[in-house]
Amino acid sequence: MAGIHIENVTKSYGQLSVLKNFSLEVSDGEFVVFVGPSGCGKSTMLKILAGLEEASSGTIRIGGRDVTDLAPGDRDIAMVFQNYALYPHLTVRKNMGFGLKMRGTDPTEIDKRVTEAAKILGVDHLLDRRPKALSGGQRQRVALGRAIVREPQAFLMDEPLSNLDAKLRVHTRAEISALHKRLGVTTIYVTHDQIEAMTMADRIVIMKDGAIQQIADPDTMFKKPANLFVAGFIGSPGMNFLRATVNTNGPSPAARIFGYDVPLRIPQSFAGREVILGLRPEHIAAGPGAVTFDVMPRLVESLGSEKYVYVDVPVENRVEAARTGGDERRADTIIARLINPDERVTEGPIKLSFDPARLHLFDATTQASIE
């Protein structure tokens, strides 16, 4: 077990810069998730950690040892691949024991450790099968097993759940978390799924176009997103965004949304600035409240325990900023997520309200959060 220290790692393929100044300190036993849209460089960073790709610059230390120029096999890490990469010509037993065999471990010791790991993962009855004869979920477990028998300093996992069906994914997600608790091995886990990131991580590293956007624990990531991208990426359905200009028509600065002036807790100096207001769907309630507005829903979706109310956004509040979160929504609607909603919320005009303290404020040009 060991901490991982990544310092100013960059990676370019010719002209294409894939990682920009990636620095991260992972402490011993921590579970860190790299999350971001496809193509943002997550796998590249993981492969650099594994030694499968060479960084263009920067240094990597694992357990205090500089491994930047070491071969993958000398780094004492184990990796779980998205497609599992089980050796098709070897039985499950030999797949799991392969790494130990390469290190010259005593065969009886290999056998002992393989059996033990197989028991933990519930694949002990499959040890003499070939990968071809396993289901997707079983292959996934064997891939995990192959990683844990090695008892490495760190686990690197690249989207290990994305080939499983939805139900199995949720189940295995919990199992990986439990496995991490039990073994306590430093883990770096890559996913494009923010829910996986939120549920599993001690800390999340959110990335976009090869640059880190924010490093924080899941709660902070949700409550205090550093910028518009993070705000839109974390949470489902994603945060609603409304564009407005700060005015000083009233006693304090305010922004006009849905035809109402909503007071903002910002200094007077912001007057005239373009801002983007963020409001999570679950922070909108049915009925009157601190800020109430009358709307005509475009669509109401009922999920039983909750309702999604889609509301058209006035032209002057629309945000053209591309939305890169899980759900691609048009800029001209916001969603209200009503928990245990009133039966009467159907079609027709309704009152919605929110607490202005819940608003997130972003600079319209830099997209950074305004504290």
Added chain:
Amino acid sequence: MKRSTLHQTTLYAAVFLVCAFLIFPIYWLFITAISPPDQLRVLPPRFWPEIPRWEVFGQVIRERPILLWLGNSALAAIGSVILSMTVSVLAGYSLSRFRVRGGQSLGLFILTAKMLPATLLVIPLFGIFRTMDLIGSLWSIILAHATLIIPFTTWMLKGYFDTIPRELEQAAMVDGCSPLGAMVRVILPVSAPGLAATALYGFVLSWSDYAYARTFLTNAQTNWTANLGITTMKGEYISNWGDISAASILIALPVLIIYLFLERYLVGGLTAGAEK
């Protein structure tokens, strides 16, 4: 239902026709071998001799050095296959895995060698082998056949390696293999069907050569290959077609046997299960 029955019937009829067309010459070769010489040119043709001469095969083996020729052919084929596979496994793997500047055009350049007719290469090769003092030696055709086999097998193997996910050797490297070790311990075993198909292709190419053997080996009787030997059975005035046909069948047999033996490798896909 009706339509699919019709469909099936047509399909089987077509398959039958194609097979008949392909098999007939082989059948005729066989008939020629076991018919008495005086029944070969009768009209209307006979499709099965009254008294088949089964003993013709034993007789040919006793009277002609067929076994020696077969041995030479086998040596040449095995030699050129080993040589070609060694080169093309490494070359094909490199072309598949490493992005080198100009790698693509290099690969195409290798293929152009394949486009030249073998006869065009005979003369320069003859010159080269004479300087190397290889004329008359089996090495001459081993090398010559390898020049024909390598371009093609390199490409076949590159294509095969392309279908194997890179994560397999990455996993092996994380598990402690060197890049070469990952290839030997993981990629090659996984490629067994591809290797078998490729080796068989090379074997058949070498086995069926006549032009090179004729050019390089004519004056070295003890090194004659089967194909070269068989042509010497055709006399200037009289030819014993029965014997020649029997010898031809004996020569075709090894390839057939090898094919039957390797068939399950050629069809089977070992890579299934590497992913997902």
